[in-house]
Amino acid sequence: xxxxxxxFVSVDHMMQIVLQTGVETFLRELAAFIExxxxxxxxxxxxxxxxxxxxxxxxxxxPTSDGETYSFKYVNGHPGxxxxxxxxxxxxxxxxxxxxxxxxxxxxMTILTALRTAATSALTAKVLAPRGAxxxxxxxxxxQSEFQALAxxxxxxIRKFRLYDVDPSATRRxxxxxxGHGLDCRACPSAEDAVLGAQIxxxxxxxxxxxxxxxxxxxxxxxxxxAVGGDCPGKTELARExxxxxxxxxxxxxxxxxxxxxxxxxxxxxxxxxxxxxTGRAAGRVSDRQITIFDSVGFAIEDFSALRYxxxxxxxxxxxxxxxxxxxxxxPRDLYGMLLRAGAARLDRAG
Amino acid sequence: xxxxxxxFVSVDHMMQIVLQTGVETFLRELAAFIExxxxxxxxxxxxxxxxxxxxxxxxxxxPTSDGETYSFKYVNGHPGxxxxxxxxxxxxxxxxxxxxxxxxxxxxMTILTALRTAATSALTAKVLAPRGAxxxxxxxxxxQSEFQALAxxxxxxIRKFRLYDVDPSATRRxxxxxxGHGLDCRACPSAEDAVLGAQIxxxxxxxxxxxxxxxxxxxxxxxxxxAVGGDCPGKTELARExxxxxxxxxxxxxxxxxxxxxxxxxxxxxxxxxxxxxTGRAAGRVSDRQITIFDSVGFAIEDFSALRYxxxxxxxxxxxxxxxxxxxxxxPRDLYGMLLRAGAARLDRAG
Numbered sequence: 001x002x003x004x005x006x007x008f009v010s011v012d013h014m015m016q017i018v019l020q021t022g023v024e025t026f027l028r029e030l031a032a033f034i035e036x037x038x039x040x041x042x043x044x045x046x047x048x049x050x051x052x053x054x055x056x057x058x059x060x061x062x063p064t065s066d067g068e069t070y071s072f073k074y075v076n077g078h079p080g081x082x083x084x085x086x087x088x089x090x091x092x093x094x095x096x097x098x099x100x101x102x103x104x105x106x107x108x109m110t111i112l113t114a115l116r117t118a119a120t121s122a123l124t125a126k127v128l129a130p131r132g133a134x135x136x137x138x139x140x141x142x143x144q145s146e147f148q149a150l151a152x153x154x155x156x157x158i159r160k161f162r163l164y165d166v167d168p169s170a171t172r173r174x175x176x177x178x179x180g181h182g183l184d185c186r187a188c189p190s191a192e193d194a195v196l197g198a199q200i201x202x203x204x205x206x207x208x209x210x211x212x213x214x215x216x217x218x219x220x221x222x223x224x225x226x227a228v229g230g231d232c233p234g235k236t237e238l239a240r241e242x243x244x245x246x247x248x249x250x251x252x253x254x255x256x257x258x259x260x261x262x263x264x265x266x267x268x269x270x271x272x273x274x275x276x277x278x279t280g281r282a283a284g285r286v287s288d289r290q291i292t293i294f295d296s297v298g299f300a301i302e303d304f305s306a307l308r309y310x311x312x313x314x315x316x317x318x319x320x321x322x323x324x325x326x327x328x329x330x331x332p333r334d335l336y337g338m339l340l341r342a343g344a345a346r347l348d349r350a351g
Numbered sequence: 352x353x354x355x356x357x358x359f360v361s362v363d364h365m366m367q368i369v370l371q372t373g374v375e376t377f378l379r380e381l382a383a384f385i386e387x388x389x390x391x392x393x394x395x396x397x398x399x400x401x402x403x404x405x406x407x408x409x410x411x412x413x414p415t416s417d418g419e420t421y422s423f424k425y426v427n428g429h430p431g432x433x434x435x436x437x438x439x440x441x442x443x444x445x446x447x448x449x450x451x452x453x454x455x456x457x458x459x460m461t462i463l464t465a466l467r468t469a470a471t472s473a474l475t476a477k478v479l480a481p482r483g484a485x486x487x488x489x490x491x492x493x494x495q496s497e498f499q500a501l502a503x504x505x506x507x508x509i510r511k512f513r514l515y516d517v518d519p520s521a522t523r524r525x526x527x528x529x530x531g532h533g534l535d536c537r538a539c540p541s542a543e544d545a546v547l548g549a550q551i552x553x554x555x556x557x558x559x560x561x562x563x564x565x566x567x568x569x570x571x572x573x574x575x576x577x578a579v580g581g582d583c584p585g586k587t588e589l590a591r592e593x594x595x596x597x598x599x600x601x602x603x604x605x606x607x608x609x610x611x612x613x614x615x616x617x618x619x620x621x622x623x624x625x626x627x628x629x630t631g632r633a634a635g636r637v638s639d640r641q642i643t644i645f646d647s648v649g650f651a652i653e654d655f656s657a658l659r660y661x662x663x664x665x666x667x668x669x670x671x672x673x674x675x676x677x678x679x680x681x682x683p684r685d686l687y688g689m690l691l692r693a694g695a696a697r698l699d700r701a702g
Contacts, residue, residue, distance in 0.1 A: 012693070015693040047401070052421055054418065054449045057452055072412060087683050173682075173688065323361070342370065
């Protein structure tokens with residue numbers, strides 16, 4: 001392909017790639033890429049996301065680099081968007097070559113972010129959940145819920161799901177969408193009911209405010225909480241008391257302290273970086289009675305992994321659109337000459 | 352257009368838009384948009400660009416917002432790129448709606464950046480250059496040089512240009528490219544010769560190092576220096592002595608102190624923000640003997656203005672490509688269902 005052409009994965013191509021690969025296979029392979037990058041965490045440039053907040057929501061840029069490859073994601077979060085038929089969260093991203101600065105791939109990332117978030121949830125739960133965990137409660141049955149269930153199934157073999165949403169139609173739709181995967185999904189009348197018998201509790205609600213999706217009395221000893229929905233300043237899901245009696249695992253502390261559940265805690269409250277658990281530098285779960293929390297906010301390295309994996313799938317499937325995104329003069333210093341020649345070519349065609 | 356479609360301006364469309372508009376008209380209108388945004392400078396969110404440096408170059412993200420519209424640009428700077436037929440600088444950018452977070456426009460910005468840089472140079476020179484300036488020296492005759500000359504012509508009516516480049520073929524090409532605009536372009540044997548009789552001196556070289564393109568003895572009283580090429584840490588073009596006897600004007604001090612010529616000066620060296628001159632809050636040139644410097648590094652607001660102007664041109668010309676960039680489920684919370692329906696549609700087609 002010519003130097004100036006950037007492969008672009010549209011929403012439609014992304015869906016075709018995921019369907020051709022199989023959603024669960026995609027999630028499993030994607031989780032493997034994320035794990036590889038977590039294991040070499042120290043090699044990455046890391047920075048909290050660059051956020052532009054407004055009354056309606058937030059627009060963020062999430063860059064990172066491992067010194068050879070660079071990526072960034074554009075992502076918005078606008079809770080009111082659903083009112084006029086828009087997505088609460090949409091995203092796109094770019095993978096680029098550090099040596100030349102040239103983009104290697106551009107992609108929609110609304111679907112890809114849902115997949116990488118779910119893959120990261122299951123990857124961390126696989127390490128942190130109590131032994132023999134076989135039931136997951138999913139509280140919040142919106143856009144992320146099916147991806148969560150399928151990731152827990154794909155990576156951990158979990159089949160039993162207990163679902164709750166303030167909107168019962170969301171739960172019904174989630175269960176209908178999951179038909180055919182051999183899962184045992186139960187609609188529950190309340191969050192209190194949903195967590196009964198679950199060793200893993202996933203919270204994935206979308207409200208932009210301090211909410212208490214889980215209160216202290218709902219949390220039994222030994223559970224693993226996968227807290228996904230609290231992911232920006234002023235948006236949390238867990239009662240502070242739960243945090244105080246749990247071991248908390250995070251992606252990148254400087255970002256999580258701003259955006260995660262731990263924004264409710266003192267700035268120096270001890271947390272463990274998940275990559276250190278993976279590499280054996282820090283302990284994960286140390287007892288069956290311990291409560292573990294993965295305070296997930298979504299970090300740039302997970303998007304990097306997702307784009308890196310996608311690039312492989314794009315090469316395998318050929319499902320992309322060539323985008324004329326970079327100026328490509330015959331002589332790199334002659335940008336204006338390229339414009340002149342384009343003008344001459346237009347006149348020729350018109351003549 | 353459907354909510355999920357983002358208009359994309361490719362390199363080819365950009366060239367067509369510029370040619371249809373006319374390069375000089377484009378530069379004049381673009382400068383007017385930049386001026387409007389400089390005049391309401393205080394309304395913008397401002398942050399130094401987010402840079403990922405490597406041995407070979409830099410990849411940067413440049414976001415800004417006026418509270419209603421958001422933009423960011425991706426831009427790289429890799430001086431060694433020309434060796435294998437790549438551009439030293441390439442860029443693309445996005446304009447988005449703050450209220451929804453949805454992108455409004457995506458565009459190539461290699462050509463657009465060259466245009467906005469030149470438009471900003473001429474806009475600032477128009478305000479800061481000595482009265483009656485009729486000759487511009489352009490030192491460095493690479494990709495930015497023709498745009499500079501045309502902007503000075505379009506905005507200030509300047510016809511006399513004295514050109515110098517370490518590579519004489521670059522100067523010859525620049526002069527050939529500018530034929531037909533009624534300009535008097537002279538190739539000069541040295542930088543010392545080029546500045547003779549010029550009231551405005553533009554430096555637009557590309558080396559990534561501390562260079563001395565202009566030494567102190569070359570600079571007569573009363574000139575305006577438009578210093579464009581020094582634009583990242585470790586890359587400057589002007590002898591420090593020149594800076595010390597000049598009045599220095601900048602875009603956004605926190606960024607210019609890192610990237611501009613003034614990285615050679617103390618952190619508290621007095622500089623004037625150009626927007627304050629435009630709005631009458633600070634003095635511009637106060638005497639015919641004063642040396643003025645516009646220490647141009649390129650700020651996100653200029654890209655914002657450029658994308659805002661481009662959006663108008665795109666609406667007028669229809670020259671864009673619709674990009675399927677945002678997931679658009681019938682029901683915003685049903686992202687997974689959209690994937691399922693895409694699968695069902697595929698089976699239908701296959702059946």
